[in-house]
Every structure is written in C-alpha cells, then in structure tokens.
Amino acid sequence: MRLSATAILVIGACVSQGAVAEWRLNLDPGATEISRSVYDLHMLIFYVCVAIGVVVFGVMLWSIVHHRKSRGAKAHNFHENTLVEIIWTIIPFAILIAMALPASQTLIQMYDKRDGDVTIQITGYQWKWRYQYLDQEIDFFSSLSTPQAQISNQQQKGDHYLLEVDKPMVIPANRKVRFLLTANDVIHSWWVPALAVKKDAIPGFINEAWAEVDQPGTYRGQCAELCGKDHGFMPIVVEVLPPAEFEQWVADTRSAKEAEAAADTEQDLAQLMARGEAVYSSQCAACHQPGGAGIPGAFPALAGSELILRDRAAHIDIVVNGRAGTAMQAFGQQLNPVDLAAVITYERNAWGNNTGDAVQPREIRALQP
Amino acid sequence: MAAKQSLCALIASIAAAAFGVQSQDKLERDFAHRSAWPFIIGGLLGTLLFVLALWWLVDWVLASQR
Numbered sequence: 001m002r003l004s005a006t007a008i009l010v011i012g013a014c015v016s017q018g019a020v021a022e023w024r025l026n027l028d029p030g031a032t033e034i035s036r037s038v039y040d041l042h043m044l045i046f047y048v049c050v051a052i053g054v055v056v057f058g059v060m061l062w063s064i065v066h067h068r069k070s071r072g073a074k075a076h077n078f079h080e081n082t083l084v085e086i087i088w089t090i091i092p093f094a095i096l097i098a099m100a101l102p103a104s105q106t107l108i109q110m111y112d113k114r115d116g117d118v119t120i121q122i123t124g125y126q127w128k129w130r131y132q133y134l135d136q137e138i139d140f141f142s143s144l145s146t147p148q149a150q151i152s153n154q155q156q157k158g159d160h161y162l163l164e165v166d167k168p169m170v171i172p173a174n175r176k177v178r179f180l181l182t183a184n185d186v187i188h189s190w191w192v193p194a195l196a197v198k199k200d201a202i203p204g205f206i207n208e209a210w211a212e213v214d215q216p217g218t219y220r221g222q223c224a225e226l227c228g229k230d231h232g233f234m235p236i237v238v239e240v241l242p243p244a245e246f247e248q249w250v251a252d253t254r255s256a257k258e259a260e261a262a263a264d265t266e267q268d269l270a271q272l273m274a275r276g277e278a279v280y281s282s283q284c285a286a287c288h289q290p291g292g293a294g295i296p297g298a299f300p301a302l303a304g305s306e307l308i309l310r311d312r313a314a315h316i317d318i319v320v321n322g323r324a325g326t327a328m329q330a331f332g333q334q335l336n337p338v339d340l341a342a343v344i345t346y347e348r349n350a351w352g353n354n355t356g357d358a359v360q361p362r363e364i365r366a367l368q369p
Numbered sequence: 370m371a372a373k374q375s376l377c378a379l380i381a382s383i384a385a386a387a388f389g390v391q392s393q394d395k396l397e398r399d400f401a402h403r404s405a406w407p408f409i410i411g412g413l414l415g416t417l418l419f420v421l422a423l424w425w426l427v428d429w430v431l432a433s434q435r
Contacts (some may be wrong), residue, residue, distance in 0.1 A: 085390040108434050 028193050031213045031240070035196030037106045045099055052095070110196075113208050116178030118171060124181075124188025124201040124223065126327065127230035127286060130334075131169045134180075136250050138257075141334050142167045143282050144233045148290050151233075163220040166282060168237035172246035173216045181207040185329075186228060192221030192236055200225060213240045230286045260336055267338075269345065269358045276346025279339045284347075287327060292351040299327070303351035312348075316359060319344050320367055337364040383411045387419070 029039040067073040121132040128143040145166045149155040158164070171177045181190055183201040191198040195211040213219075221236035241249060267275075281290065287299040294301035302308060308315050320340060322330035331340060341361040348355045382399050385391040386408075399408070 080393055082390060082392045086388075089388060089390055104430060105434075108431065 030194045030196050031215050031217065031219060032195055032211050033214070034106070034110055034211070035194060037109070038196045041103055041106055044102065048095065048099060113178060113210055115176060116210060117175040119178045119180065120169065120171070121180045121182070122169075122190055122201065124183035124185075124190070124227065124234075125329065125334075126185050126228050127223075127234040129169075129188075129190070129234060129236060130184075133250070136254070138250065138253050140167050140253075142169060142237070144230075144235060145282070146233075148281060148285060160220065162233065163222070163235045163237070165235055165237045168218070168239040170239045170241060170246060170249050171211075171213065172243040173213050173240050175243060175246075176210055176212045179209045179211070181209065187225050188223050188227045188234075189225035190221070190236060191224035192219055192238055194219040194221075195238065198224055213238075216240045216242050216245075233286065260338065266360055266362075267341075267358070269349070269356070272342045272345040272358055273349060274342075275339065276342035276344070277350070279335065279343040280346050280350075283331065283335065284343065292347070292353075302347050303353060305353070308348055308353055309355065312355075312357065312359075315348065316344055316363070316367070319347075320364065332364075332368060337361040337368070340364045379407055379411055383408065383415050386412065387415055 027039055027042060029036050118136075119134045121130075121134060123130040123132070125141070128141050130139070130141050132139045142165045144162065145164050146158065146160075146162050147155060150157045150161060179190070179197065179199070181199050181201040182205060183203045185203065187203070188201040189198060190201055190209075192211075195213065197209045197211055199207045199209045201207065217240055219238045219240065221238070223231055223234045223236075225231075227234075284302075288294050288302050289299070292301060292303035307318070318328060320330065320332035322328045322332075331343075335343070338361045341359045341364050344359045344364075345357070347353065348357050348359070378395075378398070382391070382395060385395070402408075
C-alpha cells in the first residue's frame with residue numbers, strides 16, 4: 001500500500017514537471033523592469049487572494065462542520081452587531097490600502113514618460129501597423145508574413161504562425177523607447193506582453209507608453225482590440241538589438257530607402273508581375289482574396305473587374321488614393337512607387353485580366369507630390 | 370447644548386453612512402427628524418471633502434516620487 005502510494009507520487013511528480021514545461025499557465029515575467037514589477041505585483045496580489053480565500057473558506061467550512069444541526073447547534077438570532085460589522089469593513093479596507101502602496105509605485109513608474117531616447121509613432125491600420133521613427137526619419141508598415149497556404153491548412157503551420165511579420169519594429173536595448181500610439185481607421189490596441197505595454201490606438205488621439213528592454217531578442221504581440229475582419233492577422237514583432245547594432249540598422253534602413261528611390265528604372269512585365277504578386281498577397285489578398293474573387297457584398301472582385309479592364313487611370317487612382325467611405329485605403333502613402341506599379345500591373349494581368357499592360361514606377365511617381 | 374449634541378450626531382451619522390455601517394437605534398433616531406435636508410447637504414459636503422482629500426493625497430504621492 002505504502003509502496004504504491006510512493007510510486008503514484010513519483011509518477012505524479014514526473015508528469016507534472018513535464019506538464020509545467022509544456023503548458024505554462026502563469027503570466028510571462030517579461031523583459032523590462034516594469035514588466036517584472038507588474039509580474040511581481042500580480043503574484044503578490046494572487047497570494048493575498050489565496051490567503052484570504054483560505055481564511056474565509058476555512059472559517060466557513062469549520063463553522064458548518066462544527067456547528068452542524070446534528071450536534072444540536074441552535075441558531076443565535078440577532079439583528080446587528082456594529083462592532084463585528086466595523087471589523088469586517090476595516091480589514092478589507094486595510095488590505096486594499098496595503099496592496100495599493102506597491103501598485104501605485106509601479107503605476108507612477110509606468111506613466112513616467114520623460115526623457116525618452118527614441119520616439120516611435122505607432123499607427124494602427126486595418127490590418128497592419130505603421131512605425132515612424134520620429135528622429136530617425138524611418139517610416140514603414142509591418143504586415144503579417146504567414147503564408148496564406150498555412151492559414152488555409154494546405155501547408156504545415158510554422159513555429160510563429162500568425163505571430164510573424166515582414167518588417168519587425170526594431171528598438172535598441174537598454175534605452176528608453178517612447179511609443180506614441182494612434183490609429184488611422186478604427187480603434188486598435190498595441191499589445192506586447194513581454195514589454196508590459198498594452199495601449200489602445202485610437203483615431204484622433206495620441207496615447208503614450210514606453211519600454212526599456214534589457215535583453216536583446218525578439219518579442220511578439222498582437223492587436224488587442226477587435227478591429228474588423230483581420231483583427232487576428234495583424235501581429236506585432238519587436239526586435240531588440242544592442243544599441244550599436246540598432247544604430248547600424250538605422251543607417252542601413254535609410255540607405256536602403258535612398259537606393260530604392262534611386263532605382264526608378266523601367267521594368268518589364270515579368271519583373272513587375274513577380275514583385276506585384278508578392279505585394280498583392282501581403283497587402284491586398286486579405287480583402288480581395290488570393291484569387292482576386294473578392295467577397296461578394298463586402299470586397300469587390302478584381303478578376304474581370306470593369307474598372308480594371310476599361311479604365312487604367314481610375315485603377316491607378318483607386319489604389320494610390322483609396323476610395324473614401326469604403327474599406328479601400330490609400331496605398332500611396334503605404335507602398336513605394338515600385339511596389340505600387342508592380343501590384344497594379346499584377347492586378348491588370350492576373351486571373352484572366354489579360355490587359356498585357358505594364359504600369360511603370362515613374363507613372364506613379366508623377367501622381368505623387 | 371442640545372444643538373451641539375445633535376450636530377455631533379449628524380456628523381457621526383454621515384460618517385457612518387460613508388463607512389456603510391450604522392446601528393438600528395441611531396437609524397431610528399435619525400429618521401425621527403422632521404427634515405432630511407441636513408443629512409443630504411452634509412452628505413454632499415462630506416463627498417466633496419472626500420474628493421478633495423483624495424486629490425491632495427494623489428498630489429502628495431506624486432510630488433514625493435519626483
């Protein structure tokens with residue numbers, strides 16, 4: 001008997017250790033001083049709740065068992081006891097005040113937005129994020145990079161399924177990075193648990209948050225405010241680099257942008273189509289669908305579209321400037337002229353729209369101020 | 370003397386209401402009053418004081434952190 005009990009205990013211990021490694025139920029302590037103090041607060045308050053639960057339910061159960069009717073207990077009938085009532089009001093009051101002391105310390109730290117080293121404006125779009133480094137003149141969009149085939153179960157899902165993007169936000173380690181959050185269309189929420197930042201991005205408002213990450217690495221998050229059809233498909237990836245590497249990244253990104261702008265050469269149809277297909281699947285396919293069929297009643301079909309086939313200028317215009325009052329965004333500010341030319345060319349020639357027509361980057365550039 | 374006593378009782382009753390605990394005796398005594406206005410005005414004043422006290426407390430905490 002004793003042997004089997006020991007065996008069960010040993011097996012139980014092994015199983016639970018394996019299980020703990022596999023399904024971690026608790027929160028992530030995170031990668032910043034603030035996130036660790038949030039985690040510590042959470043644990044402290046959790047243990048306070050456990051202690052209260054043990055005391056309250058312990059006294060209750062003991063009373064139920066000890067004063068049960070079969071033992072001849074008689075109910076004591078009384079209306080009030082002011083002293084007891086005052087005691088049971090003061091005790092929770094004191095507990096709440098005791099918990100508020102460390103919590104307010106953390107909150108004050110969290111809201112101390114002074115002295116940022118890097119400032120990034122984060123704008124939520126349906127359904128991607130835009131990062132503008134205000135002092136570094138870097139500005140890019142970050143969209144989901146999980147292939148459509150993984151989403152529709154035609155391919156094995158990757159390790160970071162739906163938590164991977166084409167261009168991550170890059171920030172330096174051990175520097176105070178300020179985030180200015182807003183949105184272009186509807187309310188989004190920028191949430192990266194490891195940074196302990198979860199802040200609503202609201203059109204017309206600027207919300208502030210900050211993080212100082214001490215360990216370089218990759219941290220992932222998601223949009224945390226239901227924002228429409230692809231709310232679950234606009235993840236956040238934050239790449240934290242040592243400060244020197246961050247400076248290098250800033251220099252590289254800026255020179256790459258200059259090179260892109262300089263490469264304004266004519267491209268042939270095949271080049272444009274290849275690039276256009278990639279742009280289409282990351283920027284357009286969410287609404288207009290990978291096959292260009294759209295979603296009837298919500299997002300118009302591009303395959304066989306009258307507008308595309310008959311009016312070239314209107315097609316370029318709607319992609320560059322969007323259409324007010326609909327979900328069609330102005331991509332002129334989101335994509336560079338080469339990508340715009342490529343994706344318009346792709347839409348004019350894919351899925352049986354065989355116009356044979358190539359739109360060149362200089363035509364797009366001519367439309368932009 | 371009686372006026373002073375009833376003012377103390379009024380303040381004690383308002384404080385008891387804010388705290389949320391009052392005895393049946395005092396409740397009956399208070400409800401024997403002809404008018405409810407002293408309690409209503411006292412309650413509003415008490416709330417105002419509470420808000421100002423919270424304001425001062427937050428200011429003091431923030432100032433002591435900086």
